[in-house]
Amino acid sequence: MEHNENNPTPENIMKIGTGFWASKILLSAVKFQIFTTLAERKSMSASDIKTHLGFKCTERNVYDYLDALTTFGFLNRDGLLETAMYSNHQDTDFFLDKNKPSYIGGMLEMLNNRLYNFWGTLEEGLLTGLPQNEAKSGGDLFDAIYSDPQKLKEFIHAMSGIQMGNFMGFSQAFDFSKYKTLVDVGGSGALLSLMVAKHQPHMSCVSWDLAAVAPFANENIQKFQLQDRVKTANGDFFKDSFPKADILVTGNILHDWDEETKLMLMKKAYDALPKGGAFVAIENIIDDERNKNAFGLMMSLNMLIETGKGFDYTVSDFKGWANTAGFTSTKVVPLAGPSSAAIAFK
Known part of the structure; x- marks a missing residue:
């Protein structure tokens, strides 16, 4: 974004500072396979999605969650709140439906399952110069990944x-x-x-x-x-x-x-x-x-x-x-x- 020295704005600071909020909303949607489910069913209401995923939060929380995904451009929405029907945007339908060969969610799964928590200690990495992942306890990243078939599969899909x-x-x-x-x-x-x-x-x-x-x-x-x-x-x-x-x-x-x-x-x-x-x-x-x-x-x-x-x-x-x-x-x-x-x- 353009920055006018005469009119300082906190917009970019807050956008980047809260970036992990947006990130976690997308990563959790991939984990819940929302885009894969919507690819199969074409469209669903918030209530149907809530039931399908077993969410115990309020309907309003679910609207906020799905409407955030809509605002980011990951979902399409027809209607509002109780009447809303949600469907995949063409990008998420192509790249985040697990049943399509074009699925790139493997990297997002690894970001969620491994890297999200490891990045929480970036400061320690900068201060010590040491890895902040599985190797932190004295092992080696690739040994840790290659010795665990599930981690190896996730890593290959991520790459x-x-x-x-x-x-x-x-x-x-x-x-x-x-x-x-x-x-x-x-x-x-x-x-x-x-x-x-x-x-x-x-x-x-x-x-x-x-x-x-x-x-x-x-x-x-x-x-x-x-x-x-x-x-x-x-x-x-x-x-x-x-x-x-x-x-x-x-x-x-x-x-x-x-x-x-x-x-x-x-x-x-x-x-x-x-x-x-x-x-x-x-x-x-x-x-x-x-x-x-x-x-x-x-x-x-x-x-x-x-x-x-x-x-x-x-x-x-x-x-x-x-x-x-x-x-x-x-x-x-x-x-x-x-x-x-x-x-x-x-």
């Missing part, structure tokens, strides 16, 4: 949810004409490979990740019926060399780690690529002036919460690391919202 729009965008915006093979390093649920294979019929893709992840990836590959051109392979990007391919991609991987580890991973990518090959990092690349991509900056702070040492980075940062790793040129392709594909060519 898929936050990246789906980017993967769709990249699969159509990048020029694949000179390439035939792609390996997604840390490929999680294999969605990037699936999007590329779907939109680029000449491409063969491998989703490369730890063995525990393969069943989830293979389930997605079956759903898309692309078993002929999308495979899974097991490996650990700390211990193993990267598989050789024309294009190597990492999605939300580099930002997990400190600068030294980022550079090590980019050097591994360089070694695995042929001349003319491309390394692609799909993340919330921060603008060089560091004053536009607010989501990228918040995601970078989320890496403090999650890993203690990780951070999101600028275009200039990426260019510098690519140069050090031996790549000859770089470019950035904007994707969905605050995300971009940072590309380094060998």
